[in-house]
Amino acid sequence: MWPHETYRPESVVVGARLADGEEVVLKASGHRSGGAEANTLRLAAAAGVPVPPVLDEGEDPRLPGGRWMLIRKARGxxxxxxxxxxxxxxxxxxxxxxxxxxxxxxxxxxxxxxxxxxxxxxxxxxxxxxxxxxxxxxxxxxxxxxxxxxxxxxxxxxxxxxxxxxxxxxxxxxxxxxxxxxxxxxxxxxxxxxxxxxxxxxxxxxxxxxxxxxxxxxxxxxxxxxxxxxxxxxxxxxxxxxxxxxxxxxxxxxxxxxxxxxxxxxxxxxxxxxxxxxxxxxxxxxxxxxxx
CATH class of the missing domain: 3.90.1200.10 (Aminoglycoside phosphotransferase (APH), C-terminal lobe)
Incomplete structure (x- = not known):
């Protein structure tokens, strides 16, 4: 696992490499609902924009905003x-x-x-x-x-x-x-x-x-x-x-x-x-x- 740099003190962005080698990113933010951002990614994907797919999302009160989403790490x-x-x-x-x-x-x-x-x-x-x-x-x-x-x-x-x-x-x-x-x-x-x-x-x-x-x-x-x-x-x-x-x-x-x-x-x-x-x-x- 490794942290990503973020300029928002109320945000957490963490990358991880899974056992099968896939790399993912977990994001939670007190600035904007993780659920809202996950839905926005889906809207962008439906419009044809190349974005990492949302793999999962959920709630955890220990994280900023209490909501998180998991996406595939960006390619390239x-x-x-x-x-x-x-x-x-x-x-x-x-x-x-x-x-x-x-x-x-x-x-x-x-x-x-x-x-x-x-x-x-x-x-x-x-x-x-x-x-x-x-x-x-x-x-x-x-x-x-x-x-x-x-x-x-x-x-x-x-x-x-x-x-x-x-x-x-x-x-x-x-x-x-x-x-x-x-x-x-x-x-x-x-x-x-x-x-x-x-x-x-x-x-x-x-x-x-x-x-x-x-x-x-x-x-x-x-x-x-x-x-x-x-x-x-x-x-x-x-x-x-x-x-x-x-x-x-x-x-x-x-x-x-x-x-x-x-x-x-x-x-x-x-x-x-x-x-x-x-x-x-x-x-x-x-x-x-x-x-x-």
Whole structure:
């Protein structure tokens, strides 16, 4: 048995090799129900997305959240993204566009985190987004990282554009797809997608704004990879709204606020750059006629 690294203190992820040589992973989380994540994996598999199958699930009060699931270990290896080799993975980018198109073709009721019935927990998409920012903004303001004016501008952005956000479709989105959640074979073909603990019912663009964007403000990976993924997404039937850029900015602000909170909590030197990014993106949205 061996532990897997996790950044959530309320999670346990343990790998094991069974007597017959099969390798499995047990996961339990106080952040999201293990039963809900197991069901989300089944939804993704039914949509054609390559994911490890759920082998078993159950309850144990000693584990975070009291629920666990057992899955097959992901095949292949995590998609490594050293900066000089980013452009050499066109096959992976093409496969990821197809993965997103398959996920986003899965329409579900409600919005926000999925329950064990495969439904979103919120009636409105904007309610989920605003509530998800309440604690990060409070934490960043109390710690002196975001001033009151910046916090108010972020809150006003999501309140004033709630009708536009609520008009977006509700589909299955991974919500946290980074290169360590993408497993590839020797030919860089995607063979497994893992970690659906942050999956939600929401706007497809939410996935693109979170794609490989869990780092500092100057992380070059997303800008280098996303165009290829988008081209493949469109080729596989993924729909792109005319106000893609404007929606992307809004979700990029959402992501940057949460990354800033994370960086402070784990003592990473990202908060200054992410704060400046939020400020700049707010200026862009203020100057955009379609968002007034």
């Amino acid at each position: 290896r995590p998609w490594a993204l050293p900066a000089p080799n980013v452009r050499a993975s066109a096959r992976t980018q093409a496969d990821l566009g197809r993965v997103f198109a398959l996920l986003h073709a899965c329409k579900l009721p409600g919005y926000g985190p999925l329950n064990e019935k495969g439904e979103g927990s919120y009636t409105r998409w904007s309610d989920f987004l605003r509530q998800s920012l309440t604690e990060p903004l409070r934490f960043l303001h109390t710690g002196g990282h975001f001033d009151r004016e910046l916090v108010t501008r972020v809150e006003n952005l999501f309140s004033s554009h709630a009708p536009m956000l609520d008009s977006r479709p509700g589909v299955l989105v991974h919500g946290d797809l980074g290169n360590m959640e993408i497993f590839v074979d020797r030919r860089n073909r995607v063979v497994d997608i893992v970690d659906f603990g942050d999956a939600v019912v929401g706007d497809p663009l939410y996935d693109f704004a979170h794609f490989v964007r869990g780092g500092p403000s100057d992380d070059p990976r997303s800008a280098a990879i996303l165009p290829g993924v988008r081209r493949s997404y469109a080729a596989h039937g993924g729909a792109e709204p005319r106000n893609w850029d404007q929606l992307f900015w809004i979700y990029d602000i959402f992501n940057a606020v949460r990354n800033a909170e994370f960086s402070v909590r784990v003592d990473l030197p990202w908060v200054s750059g992410l704060r400046n990014k939020v400020d700049q993106l707010l200026d862009q949205t203020d100057d955009c006629p379609s968002l007034r």
